[in-house]
Amino acid sequence: MTTTERQPLTRERIIQAAVELADEHGLEALSMRKLGAALGVEAMSLYNHVGGKEDILDSMVEYLFHSIGPIDTTAGWQASTRVAAMAAKRAFAAHPWSITLLSTRETLSEGSFAVMDAMVGMLLADGYSTEVAHHAWHAVASHVMGYAFQEINSVFGNLGDPDQGHVEELIAQYAERFPSLAAIGPHLMCCSYDEEFEFGLDLILTGIAALEPPS
Amino acid sequence: MTTTERQPLTRERIIQAAVELADEHGLEALSMRKLGAALGVEAMSLYNHVGGKEDILDSMVEYLFHSIGPIDTTAGWQASTRVAAMAAKRAFAAHPWSITLLSTRETLSEGSFAVMDAMVGMLLADGYSTEVAHHAWHAVASHVMGYAFQEINSVFGNLGDPDQGHVEELIAQYAERFPSLAAIGPHLMCCSYDEEFEFGLDLILTGIAALEPPS
DNA sequence: GCCGTAAGCGTACGCTGTAAGTGTACGACG
DNA sequence: CGTCGTACACTTACAGCGTACGCTTACGGC
Numbered sequence: 001m002t003t004t005e006r007q008p009l010t011r012e013r014i015i016q017a018a019v020e021l022a023d024e025h026g027l028e029a030l031s032m033r034k035l036g037a038a039l040g041v042e043a044m045s046l047y048n049h050v051g052g053k054e055d056i057l058d059s060m061v062e063y064l065f066h067s068i069g070p071i072d073t074t075a076g077w078q079a080s081t082r083v084a085a086m087a088a089k090r091a092f093a094a095h096p097w098s099i100t101l102l103s104t105r106e107t108l109s110e111g112s113f114a115v116m117d118a119m120v121g122m123l124l125a126d127g128y129s130t131e132v133a134h135h136a137w138h139a140v141a142s143h144v145m146g147y148a149f150q151e152i153n154s155v156f157g158n159l160g161d162p163d164q165g166h167v168e169e170l171i172a173q174y175a176e177r178f179p180s181l182a183a184i185g186p187h188l189m190c191c192s193y194d195e196e197f198e199f200g201l202d203l204i205l206t207g208i209a210a211l212e213p214p215s
Numbered sequence: 216m217t218t219t220e221r222q223p224l225t226r227e228r229i230i231q232a233a234v235e236l237a238d239e240h241g242l243e244a245l246s247m248r249k250l251g252a253a254l255g256v257e258a259m260s261l262y263n264h265v266g267g268k269e270d271i272l273d274s275m276v277e278y279l280f281h282s283i284g285p286i287d288t289t290a291g292w293q294a295s296t297r298v299a300a301m302a303a304k305r306a307f308a309a310h311p312w313s314i315t316l317l318s319t320r321e322t323l324s325e326g327s328f329a330v331m332d333a334m335v336g337m338l339l340a341d342g343y344s345t346e347v348a349h350h351a352w353h354a355v356a357s358h359v360m361g362y363a364f365q366e367i368n369s370v371f372g373n374l375g376d377p378d379q380g381h382v383e384e385l386i387a388q389y390a391e392r393f394p395s396l397a398a399i400g401p402h403l404m405c406c407s408y409d410e411e412f413e414f415g416l417d418l419i420l421t422g423i424a425a426l427e428p429p430s
Numbered sequence: 431g432c433c434g435t436a437a438g439c440g441t442a443c444g445c446t447g448t449a450a451g452t453g454t455a456c457g458a459c460g
Numbered sequence: 461c462g463t464c465g466t467a468c469a470c471t472t473a474c475a476g477c478g479t480a481c482g483c484t485t486a487c488g489g490c
Contacts, residue, residue, distance in 0.1 A: 009437080028319075032478060044479075045438045053478065099364075103315040104243075108370040108385075113393050121395035133395075134402035138365060139358075139415035146361025149314075150353060155323040170323075178328050180336035180348075187349035200354035203422035204415065224468085247447060259448075260469045268447065432490085439484075446477065453470075460463085 009041060011049045015059045019095070022060070027097035058107050064098055065111025067091045071118040077126040078205050081119060082198075085144050088115065089197050092148035099149050116141075128212055136208045143204055147197050156188045224256060226264045230274045234310070237275070242312035273322055279313055280326025282306045286333040292341040293420050296334060297413075300359050303330065304412050307363035314364050331356075343427055351423045358419055362412045371403045 017038050022030045032043040032053055039046075050056050068091045071084045092098040116137060123133040156167050167189050175182040232253050237245045247258040247268055254261075265271050283306045286299045307313040331352060338348040371382050382404050390397040 031476080033476080042439055043477095044440085044481095047479075048437050100315060100318040103318060103364060103368060106368070106370075113389060113396060117393035117396045120399055124395055124398060130399045131402060134399040134406065135411065135414045137399070138362065138411050139418060142358050142361030142365060142415055143354075144361065145364045146357030146359065147353065149318060149360045149364070150357060153318060153321070155321075174328060178332035180339055181328060181332045183339060184335055184345045184349040184352070187346060191349065196350065196353055199350045200357055200419065203354060204418050207418035207422055246445085248445090257470055259471080262448075263468055434489095435487090437484100437486085439482105441481085441483100443480085444478095447475095449472105449474085451470105451472080454468090456465105456467090458463100458465085460461105 009039065009045060009049055011059075013039065014046055014050055015056065015063055018056050019060055019063055022097045023095060027100055057101060058105060058109075060097075060101060061105055061109050062111050064091060064095065064102075065109060065115060067094075068111075068115060071115065073118055073122050073125075077122040077128075078209055080122055081140060081205060082201060084115070084119060085140055085201055086194070086197070088144050089148050089151075090194075092144070093151045093193065096152050099145070099152060102145075128208075132208065132212055136204075139204045139208070140201070143197075143200050147200065151193045151197075224254065224260060224264055226274075228254065229261055229265055230271065230278055233271050233275055234278055237312045238310060242315055272316060273320060273324075275312075275316060276320055276324050277326050279306060279310065279317075280324060280330060282309075283326075283330060286330065288333055288337050288340075292337040292343075293424055295337055296355060296420060297416060299330070299334060300355055300416055301409070301412070303359050304363050304366075305409075307359070308366045308408065311367050314360070314367060317360075343423075347423065347427055351419075354419045354423070355416070358412075358415050362415065366408045366412075 014035070018030060018035055021035060021038055032046060035056075036043040036046055046056075050059070068084075068088050071080070071087075073080050075083070119140065120133050120137050123136055124130065128136070155170070168185075171182055171185040171188070181188075229250070233245060233250055236250060236253055247261060250271075251258040251261055261271075265274070283299075283303050286295070286302075288295050290298070334355065335348050335352050338351055339345065343351070370385070383400075386397055386400040386403070396403075
């Protein structure tokens with residue numbers, strides 16, 4: 001009682017709580033009032049530490065890129081890009097709100113620039129032209145974003161789900177109208193998202209490597 | 216005056232107006248009241264024709280897939296997929312709200328199933344295994360979604376923008392911290408989104424073709 | 431003891447989606 | 461011609477949203 005029993009509100013605690021709230025109940029459930037309640041505080045108290053909801057959302061994006069972790073560029077372009085792309089995909093896929101949030105931000109993210117710079121830097125360091133490096137960045141980034149999107153929004157259940165019966169039922173229901181979809185049904189249900197991601201990633205990486213063999 | 220002067224509200228007119236409103240002022244500006252106002256009607260009148268806002272958003276997704284147009288599957292797998300993927304990318308990129316909207320829908324879209332079925336069907340018809348067809352679908356879909364995402368959310372301005380000075384300024388500002396990004400700056404500013412998309416797409420398509428040469 | 435400052439709280443305003451109830455115009459029928 | 465059924469637009473109301481503004485409380489330095 002002599003010292004402050006409750007730890008004071010800080011920007012970091014607010015962002016952390018926002019991430020947890022969005023993880024648990026979805027981005028649409030993230031409101032200033034609920035966020036305050038989760039921290040044992042009224043909504044307006046948050047404004048002493050953050051600029052507003054947009055500021056919180058921007059910070060969540062920064063948190064996201066930070067959660068990718070440092071990018072190791074020492075293993076050579078192809079191997080390093082593989083690891084970094086995997087890490088980025090995992091970071092996005094770990095938070096169902098990531099893609100939706102990213103798609104609504106128009107502020108530029110420092111974190112995204114850092115990742116972009118590291119990936120492009122590896123290519124340039126290995127002797128690729130700025131043109132190819134630019135192409136490669138877009139191709140890899142597309143694959144990461146697009147695959148994370150598919151993994152998060154898959155209607156065929158996520159890996160942890162034991163709800164596979166529901167998926168079979170779904171496919172059976174559409175089998176007549178979409179026969180080809182039904183044909184690949186088994187793969188849709190039990191695919192490993194990491195292996196699936198790597199398949200496409202390797203198509204891109206080996207394709208780029210074939211363009212201009214590094215010295 | 217004898218006949219109804221104003222044409223009656225219909226579901227189609229509502230969806231069309233919703234798309235236009237979102238195109239013009241962004242998805243966040245799409246509210247039932249504003250949508251009603253755009254149609255010369257009170258918000259609640261819309262509920263006579265649609266189930267609610269979620270229903271409208273779902274229908275906008277269907278509209279989106281419909282706008283891709285019919286998929287020609289007669290040109291052989293690789294060429295047909297190229298054309299279809301380009302059409303899909305263009306359809307998404309034409310509406311800045313497309314990715315955000317898609318990422319928030321958890322209902323499954325008939326339109327997306329139709330596209331998926333057509334693309335997978337082409338591969339199977341050309342003799343590819345269900346496994347490779349499944350991989351290929353994910354790789355192509357990722358590229359389409361991911362690239363549309365990047366094109367829409369690019370902070371480096373869109374092709375039409377004559378606001379290139381702002382971009383140069385932006386890159387110069389970050390040049391010291393992100394030197395590799397600055398190095399590819401010229402490409403970031405003046406790249407053709409269609410050609411850029413095709414570059415990555417061809418990496419994927421030729422990579423797949425190399426796996427199992429069709430008969 | 432006193433006061434400046436920081437920070438949490440309460441209230442209020444204009445938005446949002448939509449449930450429920452209130453007309454009202456029009457075609458069908460006696 | 462009168463009457464009624466139906467379809468559909470309107471009005472009102474409510475809970476929840478982000479947040480501007482003002483009040484109150486707690487604490488460190490003197």
